[in-house]
Amino acid sequence: MATEFHNLQELRQSASLANKVFIQRDYSEGTTCKFQTKFPSELETRIERSLFEDTVKTLNNYYAEAEKIGGQSYLEGCLACATAYLIFLCIETRYEKVLKKIAKYIQEQNEKIYAPRGLLITDPIERGMRVVEISIYEDRGSSGSSSSSSSVSGSTTR
Amino acid sequence: MRECEYSQISTRSSTPMETPYKKRTPKKRKWQLFPGRNKFYCDGRIMMAKQTGVFYLTLVLILATCGLFFTFDCPFLALQLTPVIPVIGGVLFLFVLGSLLRTSFSDPGVLPRATPDEAADLERQIDVANGTTGYRPPPRTKEVVINGQTVKLKYCFTCKIFRPPRASHCSLCDNCVERFDHHCPWVGNCVGRRNYRFFYMFILSLSFLTIFIFSFVITHIILESHRSGFLSALKESPASVLEVVVCFFSVWSIVGLSGFHTYLISSNQTTNEDIKGSWSSKRGKDNYNPYSYGNIVTNCCAALCGPLPPSLIDRRGFIQSGVPQIAPPANGIPMYGSTQSQQSHMVSESENERQPPPLSSSSKAPMVHHHFLTPEEMPSPPGMLPCGSPMGHSPMGHSPTVQAGFYNPASQDSLHEDSVRGLVKLSSV
Numbered sequence: 049m050a051t052e053f054h055n056l057q058e059l060r061q062s063a064s065l066a067n068k069v070f071i072q073r074d075y076s077e078g079t080t081c082k083f084q085t086k087f088p089s090e091l092e093t094r095i096e097r098s099l100f101e102d103t104v105k106t107l108n109n110y111y112a113e114a115e116k117i118g119g120q121s122y123l124e125g126c127l128a129c130a131t132a133y134l135i136f137l138c139i140e141t142r143y144e145k146v147l148k149k150i151a152k153y154i155q156e157q158n159e160k161i162y163a164p165r166g167l168l169i170t171d172p173i174e175r176g177m178r179v180v181e182i183s184i185y186e187d188r189g190s191s192g193s194s195s196s197s198s199s200v201s202g203s204t205t206r
Numbered sequence: 207m208r209e210c211e212y213s214q215i216s217t218r219s220s221t222p223m224e225t226p227y228k229k230r231t232p233k234k235r236k237w238q239l240f241p242g243r244n245k246f247y248c249d250g251r252i253m254m255a256k257q258t259g260v261f262y263l264t265l266v267l268i269l270a271t272c273g274l275f276f277t278f279d280c281p282f283l284a285l286q287l288t289p290v291i292p293v294i295g296g297v298l299f300l301f302v303l304g305s306l307l308r309t310s311f312s313d314p315g316v317l318p319r320a321t322p323d324e325a326a327d328l329e330r331q332i333d334v335a336n337g338t339t340g341y342r343p344p345p346r347t348k349e350v351v352i353n354g355q356t357v358k359l360k361y362c363f364t365c366k367i368f369r370p371p372r373a374s375h376c377s378l379c380d381n382c383v384e385r386f387d388h389h390c391p392w393v394g395n396c397v398g399r400r401n402y403r404f405f406y407m408f409i410l411s412l413s414f415l416t417i418f419i420f421s422f423v424i425t426h427i428i429l430e431s432h433r434s435g436f437l438s439a440l441k442e443s444p445a446s447v448l449e450v451v452v453c454f455f456s457v458w459s460i461v462g463l464s465g466f467h468t469y470l471i472s473s474n475q476t477t478n479e480d481i482k483g484s485w486s487s488k489r490g491k492d493n494y495n496p497y498s499y500g501n502i503v504t505n506c507c508a509a510l511c512g513p514l515p516p517s518l519i520d521r522r523g524f525i526q527s528g529v530p531q532i533a534p535p536a537n538g539i540p541m542y543g544s545t546q547s548q549q550s551h552m553v554s555e556s557e558n559e560r561q562p563p564p565l566s567s568s569s570k571a572p573m574v575h576h577h578f579l580t581p582e583e584m585p586s587p588p589g590m591l592p593c594g595s596p597m598g599h600s601p602m603g604h605s606p607t608v609q610a611g612f613y614n615p616a617s618q619d620s621l622h623e624d625s626v627r628g629l630v631k632l633s634s635v
Contacts, residue, residue: 068323075350075359075371078497079385117504117512125511129407132304143513176318176518178367 063166063185071104071180081111083172083180090184095165103157103169104180107150114146147173237521241319242381250521252311254394255379261310261394268306268412271452272299274445275419279426282443286429291422298415305408306393313517314398315384317365317373325366332361353496372497374478388477397477400517403510406467413457413464420453474498474505 067090074084085104087097124142128135140148154171162169162182170181237250245254254261272295280292320328332346346361348368359368362375365382369375374386376396385399397405423446430439440447470480474497479485485495499505 068327070324070327073370075352075357078352079371115513115515117508121513122507122511124513128514129511132301133308141514141516143515147516173516173518175321175324178317178320178370179324181323 063187065183066186067184069182069184071182073178080115081172081177082108088182091167091182094167094184095162099161103161106153107172107180110146110150110153114143233524235521236519236523236525239525240519240521242316243379244316244381246521253313253521254310255389255391255396257378257391258394260391264306264392267452267456268299268302271419271449272415274449275423278443278445279423279449282426282430283422287425295415295418295422298411298418301411302408302415305404305411309390309397309401309404309408310393310395312395312401312404313519313521314396315386315400315515316379316396316398316517316519317367317370317382317384318519319364320366328361328366328368355494355496357496372476372479385476386478400515403514406464406471406510409460409464409467413461416453416456416460419449420457423449423453471509472502472505474509 069088069090071083071086071088074082076082083104085101085108087100091100121142150173151171154169158169166185166187168183168185170183172178172180175181235250237246237253240246243256245256245258246252247254275295276292280295283291346363348359348361350357350359350371352371357371359371361368362382364375364380367382369382370384372385373382375382376386376389378389379396381396383396383398385402387397387402387405389396390405393405393408395401426443427436427439427446427450430442433439434442467477470477473495475485475495479495483489485493487493499508
């Protein structure tokens with residue numbers, strides 16, 4: 049039975065990694081960044097389907113916003129070209145701004161929804177935008193095990 | 207036990223002069239452990255391919271020709287015609303140089319390799335899909351429908367990922383690159399999603415510059431020969447002859463290349479796709495490019511003015527201890543541990559054993575890398591790779607016994623190596 053974790057710190061200290069689920073990219077609309085909203089079977093006992101789908105859909109919307117080709121991106125591109133791209137020493141690109149928003153959103157989701165259920169979402173940018181990695185933690189009650197050991201070797205801790 | 211392990215690691219990573227009990231190890235940046243075959247300069251800010259000789263040639267040609275132009279032709283032209291000429295020439299020259307350096311030094315859109323967990327998960331999925339647990343190799347392709355067109359996604363054995371559409375593995379840099387166009391030796395880097403627009407601006411501005419210099423040097427010679435005769439004009443500025451020769455030969459290739467890339471941009475194709483005829487109607491009646499926006503203007507704008515995605519490899523980030531890193535193939539052998547728990551220890555030890563301190567110049571890496579090539583379009587025929595174990599593929603030629611504890615190298619690699627060599631010859635032309 050998954051126990052309740054009250055915050056992220058507690059999760060990291062008292063739980064050990066049991067499994068990782070990878071949400072792959074959805075390429076049906078081309079090369080734009082979009083993740084599959086299919087609910088993985090490993091999470092069925094852990095989290096409600098609607099919550100998971102909301103998270104993924106919001107992430108997809110954020111990425112779509114970052115990669116949107118429209119007036120603002122053209123303006124940014126032309127301005128950058130005119131200043132020989134030196135302008136990016138001063139300001140952030142739109143993509144980078146959205147990535148920061150995404151990082152904050154993921155942090156918030158982890159704190160509010162996922163950590164209490166023993167799950168942790170890794171920002172896709174840390175995995176080369178290939179996957180959304182969701183780590184599943186089990187409460188072992190032992191603080192000696194390192195967080196990177198799998199459940200196979202976790203039992204060998206003193 | 208944990209204390210011993212920890213100090214073991216710190217001893218190996220520290221220099222001989224440091225005390226073995228010093229717990230703090232100098233923090234490494236990610237570029238120092240980058241598994242590809244790139245060279246990094248300025249502490250990871252600059253990223254280039256391994257072979258940069260031709261890039262220096264490009265630089266020398268441009269600098270020399272422009273230098274000669276400004277020194278020998280511009281004074282005459284500025285006096286006789288208008289001083290605007292050197293100004294325009296200067297602007298063009300700076301633009302060319304800027305875009306060249308930008309193309310050469312930036313990350314083309316390299317996809318980082320899969321973490322061991324991801325790779326294991328993918329292997330598991332593939333095994334489940336095929337229902338095999340034996341040594342029959344799975345097909346390793348996935349089909350995806352993009353805007354109504356079926357596209358095959360290939361599995362990259364080196365990077366252990368299914369390549370996104372339009373990505374390709376560069377055998378020279380040993381990386382998967384997003385929206386891979388081609389590897390350009392003249393700029394010393396791959397041309398991919400993140401630097402294609404700089405590459406295009408480089409060749410476009412270089413075309414203008416070449417034509418500019420060519421026409422004004424000819425003008426100079428003609429005006430001079432009106433005054434003092436053709437031969438004495440040539441004798442007075444011999445540099446002009448050199449410039450004309452260089453520009454004459456450059457014009458054909460550069461202008462041709464610019465035209466070709468203009469066509470590619472307007473139809474939203476990559477050089478790779480065009481060469482293979484991926485979207486040509488010759489392949490089938492219903493074959494069309496699913497990435498094209500339909501009209502030329504949108505295609506051009508998307509390619510040149512679209513948002514610039516960030517680099518995915520974070521070369522200047524610090525490596526966090528405890529996070530498993532994929533060790534670079536220091537002796538041509540990639541280290542992919544089988545399980546998570548073993549992997550972190552193994553990798554950190556291997557990092558410290560095999561990692562030559564700072565990997566800033568990959569010229570230190572032995573020539574074993576040449577056996578390690580994975581061609582871009584390597585098909586996955588049956589019988590190629592017995593991939594029963596989740597430890598994955600290890601293409602290498604040398605000292606298979608070094609990694610004997612990890613995987614079964616001999617049988618799978620000899621077959622693979624031959625096919626790799628044969629295919630590499632084709633793709634490296």
